[in-house]
Amino acid sequence: MRTPFTMDSAGFLTLFDALERRFNDVTAAASLSFAGIDGDLHPVVQPARAGEGDCADCGESADHTDSVGAEDSAQPEPTAPCPGARCDSELRSPASTPLSCDFHGRTGAFHDEVFDPQLVELASSAFGSTCWASLMCVASLGLDAALVECARQFLTHTSIIVRQKGLAVWLYDLINDATMAMLLGQTSPRMPVTVRPMSQVQISRWLHGSGVKRFGSQQQRAADRAEYGNQAHRLAAYCMLRWGAPTASSAQIATMLLTNPGIGMCMLREDPNVRAQGACTDTRYRRVVEYLRSLHAQADLDYARALKIGDVPWLSPDGHAAVTIAADRRYLYDANRLVHAYRALWDRATADPAQLLMAVEETRTLPGEPLWENPVYLRDLADSLMGSVLAEDLTMGFQQRDRERFDRGVRTLEHMGDQVRAMNVLMLPIMAIDECEPDWNAVAARGYKARTTQWRAFCDRCDDLATVVLAQLQGQGEGFHVRAAASLLKQSLPEYCELALPLFEQEIERLAAREQDAAEASAGVEGYEREGGAVHVDMAA
Numbered sequence: 370m371r372t373p374f375t376m377d378s379a380g381f382l383t384l385f386d387a388l389e390r391r392f393n394d395v396t397a398a399a400s401l402s403f404a405g406i407d408g409d410l411h412p413v414v415q416p417a418r419a420g421e422g423d424c425a426d427c428g429e430s431a432d433h434t435d436s437v438g439a440e441d442s443a444q445p446e447p448t449a450p451c452p453g454a455r456c457d458s459e460l461r462s463p464a465s466t467p468l469s470c471d472f473h474g475r476t477g478a479f480h481d482e483v484f485d486p487q488l489v490e491l492a493s494s495a496f497g498s499t500c501w502a503s504l505m506c507v508a509s510l511g512l513d514a515a516l517v518e519c520a521r522q523f524l525t526h527t528s529i530i531v532r533q534k535g536l537a538v539w540l541y542d543l544i545n546d547a548t549m550a551m552l553l554g555q556t557s558p559r560m561p562v563t564v565r566p567m568s569q570v571q572i573s574r575w576l577h578g579s580g581v582k583r584f585g586s587q588q589q590r591a592a593d594r595a596e597y598g599n600q601a602h603r604l605a606a607y608c609m610l611r612w613g614a615p616t617a618s619s620a621q622i623a624t625m626l627l628t629n630p631g632i633g634m635c636m637l638r639e640d641p642n643v644r645a646q647g648a649c650t651d652t653r654y655r656r657v658v659e660y661l662r663s664l665h666a667q668a669d670l671d672y673a674r675a676l677k678i679g680d681v682p683w684l685s686p687d688g689h690a691a692v693t694i695a696a697d698r699r700y701l702y703d704a705n706r707l708v709h710a711y712r713a714l715w716d717r718a719t720a721d722p723a724q725l726l727m728a729v730e731e732t733r734t735l736p737g738e739p740l741w742e743n744p745v746y747l748r749d750l751a752d753s754l755m756g757s758v759l760a761e762d763l764t765m766g767f768q769q770r771d772r773e774r775f776d777r778g779v780r781t782l783e784h785m786g787d788q789v790r791a792m793n794v795l796m797l798p799i800m801a802i803d804e805c806e807p808d809w810n811a812v813a814a815r816g817y818k819a820r821t822t823q824w825r826a827f828c829d830r831c832d833d834l835a836t837v838v839l840a841q842l843q844g845q846g847e848g849f850h851v852r853a854a855a856s857l858l859k860q861s862l863p864e865y866c867e868l869a870l871p872l873f874e875q876e877i878e879r880l881a882a883r884e885q886d887a888a889e890a891s892a893g894v895e896g897y898e899r900e901g902g903a904v905h906v907d908m909a910a
Contacts, residue, residue, distance in 0.1 A: 371639055371655065372618050372621060372622060372636055372639055372655075372658060373618060373639055374609075374613050374614065374615070374618040374619055374622060374639060374640070375613070375614050375640075376535065376536040376537050376608070376609070376612050376613050376614075376640070377536075377612040377613075377614070378531055378532075378535050378536040378612070380612055381495070381531060381536050381608070381611075381612050382528070382531055382532065384491065384494055384495050385495055385524075385527065385528065385531070386528075387491055388488070388491040388492055388495050388505065388524075389524050389528070391485070391487055391488050391491055392488060392505055392508075392509060392520065392521075392524065395485045395488055395509045396508065396509055396511055396517050396520075483510075484506045484509065484510075485509060488505060488506065488509055489502075489506055492505040492506060493859055493861070494859070496604055496607070497603065497604060497607035497608075497611075497855075497858045497859045497860075498828070498831070498858065498859050498860035498861075499600050499603055499604045499607070500561060500563055500564060500597075500600045501523065501561075501600075501604065503563045504519070504520050504523065504561045504563050505520055507562075507563050508520035512569065512572070513572065513573065513576060515576040515577065516562065516572065516576060519561055519562070519576075520561075523561070527539060530542065534642050534645075534646065535640065535642040536608060536612060537637055537640035537642060537643050538640070538642050538643050538646055540601075540604065540605040540608055540609075540637060541605075541634070541637045541638070541640075541643045541646075541648065542646075543559075543601045543604065543605070544598075544601045544602060544605055544630075544634050544637070545634075546559050546601070547560075547594070547597045547598040547600070547601040547602075548598060548601075548634070550594045550597060550598075551594045551595060551597075551598055554591075554594075556581065556584045556590055556593070556594065557594075557597065560593065560594075560597050562575045562576060564593045564596065564597065565589070565592075565593060565596070565817070565821045566817050566820045566821055566824070567817060568817075571585075592821075596825060598630070599828075599829075602626045602627065602630045602633065602634075603626075603627070603828075603832060603858060605623075605626050605633070605634075605637070606622075606623040606624075606626040606627050606633070606832075606835075606858060607623075607855055607858040607859065609622050609623045609626065610623050610851050610852075610854055610855040610858065611855050616847065616848045616851050619851060620839050620843075620850065620851050620854075621636075621658075622636045622637070623835075623839065623851075623854065624836060624839050624840065625658075627756075627757065627832055627835065627836050628749075628752045628756075628757040628836055629757075632654050632657055632658065635649075635651075635654040636654070636658065638650075638652075653730045653731065654730060656729050656730050656733060657726050657729055657730050660726075660729050660735065660745075661745075661749060664740070664743070664745065664746045664749065667740050667746075668703075668740060668746065668750070671740060671741075672699060672702060672703075675702065681698055681699075681701075681702045682698055682701040682702055682705070682790075684697055684698055684701075684790070689793055690793055690795070690872070690873065692795075692845060692872050693793040693794055693795050693845070693872075694793075695844065696793075696794045696795075696841050696842060696844060696845075697789050697790070697793050697794055699841070700754065700786070700789050700794055700841055701786055701789060701790060703750055703753075703754060704754055704782055704783075704785070704786045705786075706741060707747060707750050707751060707754065707782070708779055708782065708783075710741045710742065710747055711747065711763070711767045711775070713742075714742060714767075715767070715770070719744050719768075720736070720744055721744070721768065722744045722745045722747075722748040722764075722768075725744060725745050726745060744768075747764075747767075748760075748764050751763050751764050751782075752836060752840075753836065753837065753840035753841070754782065754785070754837065754840075754841075755781065755782060755785065755833060755837065756829075756830075756832060756833020756834060756835075756836045756837055757832075757833065757836065758829040758830070758832065758833050759781060759829075759830065759833045760778065760833075761778075762774050762775070762777045762778030762781065763775060763778025763779060763781070763782060764778070766778050785797065785801070788800050788801070794837075794841045794842060795842065795845070795869050795872065795873075796869075797834070797837065798834040798837070798838060798853075798857055798862075798865060799862065799865070799866065799869075801830065801834055802830070802831070802834070802862055805826075805827065805830045806827060807823050807827065812824075828860075831857050831858065831860050832857075832858065834857050835854040835855075835857040835858050836854075838850055838853045838854045838857060839851070839854045845872060846872075849868065849872075852868055853865055853868050853869070856868060
């Protein structure tokens with residue numbers, strides 16, 4: 370079955386044009402020089418100072434870095450600098466942003482004196498909290514003419530593709546470029562310098578050096594290619610939620626892009642313009658999509674039966690908002706059943722979910738296991754409750770029969786369940802971000818490897834929470850879960866709170882009305898008792 374969708378390319382271009390104009394205005398006044406950048410006021414923090422040998426340049430001279438070893442020389446060398454591809458997962462807290470080149474702060478967290486606030490808002494609104502938004506902000510400082518040119522090339526290329534062929538084609542092209550980079554093991558020339566935090570010296574080497582080692586060590590290049598792919602899928606999911614229609618299709622495609630990137634990329638082919646560009650015409654992925662839909666339908670029926678006989682967690686109406694109590698109960702029910710199902714299957718041989726889905730796609734061979742013994746459904750359910758990255762301890766721990774890792778995943782899921790029980794699903798992203806977001810000031814004082822690890826982990830957590838919102842908050846009004854998930858991919862917690870606030874206001878009004886009715890009823894009873902009591906006394910007299 371097809372998953373038809375459309376994308377509002379005109380709406381995207383309206384925002385994009387405003388971003389391009391602002392970028393040109395800001396960069397026109399910027400000084401294209403490195404002078405004073407790495408001075409005593411804002412020193413570049415080298416990994417060795419933080420006690421970490423985590424940088425590609427550690428112990429390497431410029432000559433050594435520019436040289437190509439026998440292993441690296443076998444790889445074809447990208448030719449163009451980086452017409453604008455990736456940066457880190459998010460715009461991060463720039464407490465030390467000024468000159469350690471840690472420009473990946475959370476959206477809205479930029480210091481006004483460092484980045485132009487209007488440019489930050491436009492970039493994050495257009496590209497979410499991805500590397501492409503960071504590229505605009507970093508380049509706007511005018512640190513290097515080549516970096517500014519990178520950003521301009523990206524803007525020009527994006528504008529041409531979207532105007533001529535549509536937003537879906539541009540997104541598919543980005544994902545395809547990142548995928549090919551990983552398959553070929555070569556750094557894409559479209560991957561920008563802001564792929565990870567680095568010093569001004571490293572930026573200069575990346576842009577002006579030669580040889581593949583200018584992109585970092587072999588390990589760094591591999592990690593950057595993987596993150597480039599994550600960023601491309603994150604951007605596609607954000608754009609699908611922001612400019613895709615109808616809501617149901619855009620939510621499903623975005624979920625797939627975050628949890629099953631291969632299928633999510635294939636679903637973009639439903640756009641006729643993508644197919645017209647020569648994309649693969651194989652549509653067997655639809656079998657997987659249809660099969661997952663059937664599992665969701667089975668799960669809904671199973672829950673309806675459990676609800677009818679009262680075999681679901683009891684939640685007090687006084688302790689849970691009326692607008693979320695149904696979602697809270699379903700979350701706790703699924704989480705409890707998931708853990709019990711995995712434990713019941715622990716001593717039994719089970720198939721790899723990926724292999725089962727491959728059989729569904731290639732031969733239409735459907736797994737014959739019951740719903741709660743089906744590894745495909747259990748993995749899909751875990752992703753919907755925790756997000757694909759956070760669920761790995763639970764799912765991979767079970768698949769590898771790694772008791773320690775599995776128990777760690779169970780504890781994580783139980784902790785999330787406790788948060789839902791104490792508050793509600795709507796508050797879960799707020800509490801989770803508050804718990805997992807590190808102190809960016811402290812992170813900025815560490816080595817570049819540690820910064821990169823922290824930032825990418827936080828990005829993955831926000832992606833996971835967006836996945837949870839898409840799966841768990843579908844009943845909170847037309848398109849609410851889509852807008853809420855987009856705000857989390859943008860990593861804008863204030864925007865998420867603004868979306869959630871009206872629901873809480875409705876609940877507050879409901880509770881206030883109920884208390885007023887109870888007070889009026891109590892006052893009426895007391896008045897009646899006083900009147901009756903007086904009559905009784907008079908009669909006795």
